[in-house]
Amino acid sequence: MTIYSFLLNWTIGILIFGWAIYQLTKLFKNSKKGKCGGCDSSCEAKALMEAAKKRNG
Secondary structure (H helix, E strand, O other), X not given: OOHHHHHHHHHHHHHHHHHHHXXXXXXXXXXXXXXXXXXXXXXXXXXXXXXXXXXXX
């Protein structure tokens, strides 16, 4: 195993874990606001939530 492959593996690992941490923090920020992980898309859960908000005031 050469030093280049070692550095490449570490770099790829850091990028993967960094992306995962970024996605998890984004998910937790949205969940604190009362949103689901996919609230940027128009899913059935979002439509049900909006309908419930309209009924309850």
